Amino acid sequence: xxxxxxxxxxxxxxxxxxxxxxxxxxxxxxxxxxxxxxxxxxxxxxxxxxxxxxxxxxxxxxxxxxxxxxxxxxxxxxxxxxxxxxxxxxxxxxxxxxxxxxxxxxxxxxxxxxxxxxxxxxxxxxxxxxxxxxxxxxxxxxxxxxxxxxxxxxxxxxxxxxxxxxxxxxxxxxxxxxxxxxxxxxxxxxxxxxxxxxxxxxxxxxxxxxxxxxxxxxxxxxxxxxxxxxxxxxxxxxxxxxxxxxxxxxxxxxxxxxxxxxxxxxxxxxxxxxxxxxxxxxxxxxxxxxxxxxxxxxxxxxxxxxxxxxxxxxxxxxxxxxxxxxxxxxxxxxxxxxxxxxxxxxxx
Amino acid sequence: xxxxxxxxxxxxxxxxxxxxxxxxxxxxxxxxxxxxxxxxxxxxxxxxxxxxxxxxxxxxxxxxxxxxxxxxxxxxxxxxxxxxxxxxxxxxxxxxxxxxxxxxxxxxxxxxxxxxxxxxxxxxxxxxxxxxxxxxxxxxxxxxxxxxxxxxxxxxxxxxxxxxxxxxxxxxxxxxxxxxxxxxxxxxxxxxxxxxxxxxxxxxxxxxxxxxxxxxxxxxxxxxxxxxxxxxxxxxxxxxxxxxxxxxxxxxxxxxxxxxxxxxxxxxxxxxxxxxxxxxxxxxxxxxxxxxxxxxxxxxxxxxxxxxxxxxxxxxxxxxxxxxxxxxxxxxxxxxxxxxxxxxxxxxxxxxxxxxxxxxxxxxxxxxxxxxxxxxxxxxxx
Amino acid sequence: xxxxxxxxxxxxxxxxxxxxxxxxxxxxxxxxxxxxxxxxxxxxxxxxxxxxxxxxxxxxxxxxxxxxxxxxxxxxxxxxxxxxxxxxxxxxxxxxxxxxxxxxxxxxxxxxxxxxxxxxxxxxxxxxxxxxx
Numbered sequence: 001x002x003x004x005x006x007x008x009x010x011x012x013x014x015x016x017x018x019x020x021x022x023x024x025x026x027x028x029x030x031x032x033x034x035x036x037x038x039x040x041x042x043x044x045x046x047x048x049x050x051x052x053x054x055x056x057x058x059x060x061x062x063x064x065x066x067x068x069x070x071x072x073x074x075x076x077x078x079x080x081x082x083x084x085x086x087x088x089x090x091x092x093x094x095x096x097x098x099x100x101x102x103x104x105x106x107x108x109x110x111x112x113x114x115x116x117x118x119x120x121x122x123x124x125x126x127x128x129x130x131x132x133x134x135x136x137x138x139x140x141x142x143x144x145x146x147x148x149x150x151x152x153x154x155x156x157x158x159x160x161x162x163x164x165x166x167x168x169x170x171x172x173x174x175x176x177x178x179x180x181x182x183x184x185x186x187x188x189x190x191x192x193x194x195x196x197x198x199x200x201x202x203x204x205x206x207x208x209x210x211x212x213x214x215x216x217x218x219x220x221x222x223x224x225x226x227x228x229x230x231x232x233x234x235x236x237x238x239x240x241x242x243x244x245x246x247x248x249x250x251x252x253x254x255x256x257x258x259x260x261x262x263x264x265x266x267x268x269x270x271x272x273x274x275x276x277x278x279x280x281x282x283x284x285x286x287x288x289x290x291x292x293x294x295x296x297x298x299x300x301x302x303x304x305x306x307x308x309x310x311x312x313x314x315x316x317x318x319x320x321x322x323x324x325x326x327x328x329x330x331x332x333x334x335x336x337x338x339x340x341x342x343x344x345x346x347x348x
Numbered sequence: 349x350x351x352x353x354x355x356x357x358x359x360x361x362x363x364x365x366x367x368x369x370x371x372x373x374x375x376x377x378x379x380x381x382x383x384x385x386x387x388x389x390x391x392x393x394x395x396x397x398x399x400x401x402x403x404x405x406x407x408x409x410x411x412x413x414x415x416x417x418x419x420x421x422x423x424x425x426x427x428x429x430x431x432x433x434x435x436x437x438x439x440x441x442x443x444x445x446x447x448x449x450x451x452x453x454x455x456x457x458x459x460x461x462x463x464x465x466x467x468x469x470x471x472x473x474x475x476x477x478x479x480x481x482x483x484x485x486x487x488x489x490x491x492x493x494x495x496x497x498x499x500x501x502x503x504x505x506x507x508x509x510x511x512x513x514x515x516x517x518x519x520x521x522x523x524x525x526x527x528x529x530x531x532x533x534x535x536x537x538x539x540x541x542x543x544x545x546x547x548x549x550x551x552x553x554x555x556x557x558x559x560x561x562x563x564x565x566x567x568x569x570x571x572x573x574x575x576x577x578x579x580x581x582x583x584x585x586x587x588x589x590x591x592x593x594x595x596x597x598x599x600x601x602x603x604x605x606x607x608x609x610x611x612x613x614x615x616x617x618x619x620x621x622x623x624x625x626x627x628x629x630x631x632x633x634x635x636x637x638x639x640x641x642x643x644x645x646x647x648x649x650x651x652x653x654x655x656x657x658x659x660x661x662x663x664x665x666x667x668x669x670x671x672x673x674x675x676x677x678x679x680x681x682x683x684x685x686x687x688x689x690x691x692x693x694x695x696x697x698x699x700x701x702x703x704x705x706x707x708x709x710x711x712x713x714x715x716x717x718x719x720x721x722x723x724x725x726x727x728x729x730x
Numbered sequence: 731x732x733x734x735x736x737x738x739x740x741x742x743x744x745x746x747x748x749x750x751x752x753x754x755x756x757x758x759x760x761x762x763x764x765x766x767x768x769x770x771x772x773x774x775x776x777x778x779x780x781x782x783x784x785x786x787x788x789x790x791x792x793x794x795x796x797x798x799x800x801x802x803x804x805x806x807x808x809x810x811x812x813x814x815x816x817x818x819x820x821x822x823x824x825x826x827x828x829x830x831x832x833x834x835x836x837x838x839x840x841x842x843x844x845x846x847x848x849x850x851x852x853x854x855x856x857x858x859x860x861x862x863x
Contacts, residue, residue, distance in 0.1 A: 420820045426845075446784060466794060467794050468792060468793070468794045468795075469794040469795060469796070472794060476738065478760065479760065479816060479817055480817050481806055482798075482842065482843065482851070482853070483805060483817055483818055483819055483841060483853070483855075484790060484793060484797040484800065484803065484805065484819060484841075485790065485805045485817060486792065488790075488792065489788050489805055492788035493786050493787065493788050493805070493806075493807060494786075495788075495796065496786045496787065496788060496830075497785070497786040497830075500786065500830055509767065541791075542789075542791055543791055544788045544789060544790050544791060544792065545788050545789040545791070545826070546788075547788075549837060589766070591817070592807060592817065593807050593815040593816045593817050594758075594766060594815070598785075598786060661790045681738065
């Protein structure tokens, strides 16, 4: 059975606290933190972007897989902040990892779902027998408009998953995708910041798709929430994934390990994939893990994984998500944050 | 090879010379030199210039300069070795006369740096582009790395470095052509803005415009032009690793040591015979490392030299009586020739308040980039 | 940054491919055709591990225009266990914290970009080591 043979994640060391942002706009930090359940978020350095995050995550995935990167037959990067409008992110990643030139590469885009999309396609190619190993990466450094609610959550980070048939760390039990055209959040070409439909982004968008996809995969695979040790949902803020989990019948305990958003922020295409990586950092053999992403526009990809005996011995080969989140970090002032996020206007 | 002498010199003031273009600067200095020599024709022209192209968009300087000097027709060559361009031009002018090929040679150096180019970025092209400038290192940054390594190894302090600038300004205050003809204190240096740790603004030579020129003739003909010619007794040029990372020891300027050794050997003198020297103090740490490489002091003892008065007027070996690159200014291509002019005046006894009493043998040391190229000349009063 | 030049430099910049002289053992990064130590031409390709030690460093506070937003930043000379020495920025800490002897890991980062329309140029920078060697 095909599955994840290697995985890796990366979050930048720079952070900004929600209260620092709130102070900038004269908002009350306590109600922001309480309302969104966000304490702080990751901030990419001026020298970090979707490419660099993808490379770091991919290097960890290859280390855990223990394979020669040249054996990877396909690599896909999903993001809504690819550095170039035209020129792929994936080609930089394959050159950095030494996977070139015998490889298929494509970039994916679907708001926050682009990462699981890349994973879905990578898995499919492996299952079809067309390539031996394929990698799907979700990474982002998305922007939040100044003074907008999204400024508290839009952060940077990503995770990479290498799929193969032989010796997986976690097998793929089932997948299911649920997609409609729902204009809840978008960005037009040339616009620096995205726009969104306010409260419309909740019930008809996030919840409709996350709940439908999850119910869909549970029904099709014959599982109930109680079967799972862990569940990871897309995390646009602290509240939504907890509410979705509760409504679906998952306990807070099942959600805890993958619920990174209060200290990580929303890493968009990296969000649920990084949550999955955090789960794999601690899961035991035979644990069932549910993953449901959400991308505005809109759609959700669901996966069910079963952890194998091989995970505990191989996961130590690369950094753990918790260590990166809790480890050495730099807290920025809003001014430094604005500089790093290139919100300061200059003549070009 | 024939003996060669400098018989005349001319130079502009150094500074932010808004009213003068690149051509104006060259014409002023070269005309002065030719007038002082009493010549209206030359056989060969060498012009030191780091980057007319990047500073003012003008390459192909040699014929342009000859043309504007009214000497179109004369063979001319533009010489480039970053900040050692002037010294490298002087050496080629020397060879042109010494070989018997030419009897009257004009050697000049010129740079126009204030017309709006990003000087930080242009100067960084003297560093290794692929391995140093690519990463955002600046010219001061390269010397800052050397300074830090030196301070770690020998225990030198920021105050030691400050004394170099103070000493150079004490001399520069006596030089009417200097960009900054005024004294500064150690406190001034230590409170100036940090440019690249540990080098502060007043540890760094300035961005300057200027030109300098000399006339070279065979020594045996020199009396036709002046009763006090200055003979070029020794010449040495050397290269070293371009990138700081490729040097065995980042605190040792091996190109300077090699160039000096060649010049000393040719001149038949040693460092102890030099009575006055112009040394390439693009940054305070550069003077410290150069005087060690020139053999004026032992390795590790360069940092104390300025503080202890060794290299001041009246000291054992006065260094940079002109004010050095720091106080006099550093129009890059011109500096090597300006150094020769200071020694020229010193050995002729016409350095006024800056005069080193009885100076008979002098030395100039001109260096490019972070030390990858070096040219040393040794001069003697005739 | 011209495309051909950038493209030629990819193996060194992206994968830390260096050259080791098979005659005298000297490692050069980037790789050279002629060994700077013994002038031999028998150069083997090696890949540097992603660890290094700071030899010396400075903090650039007056940057070239292209690096304006990043200033102040630390630039260091780094030694690798394989014997290579090269220059790189050290980031993800206060620039003043970069000191001789500091252990770093080399991470793939954006080094420079030419305004809003030029190509983006990548390479490696040092970051404080998470683990001991």
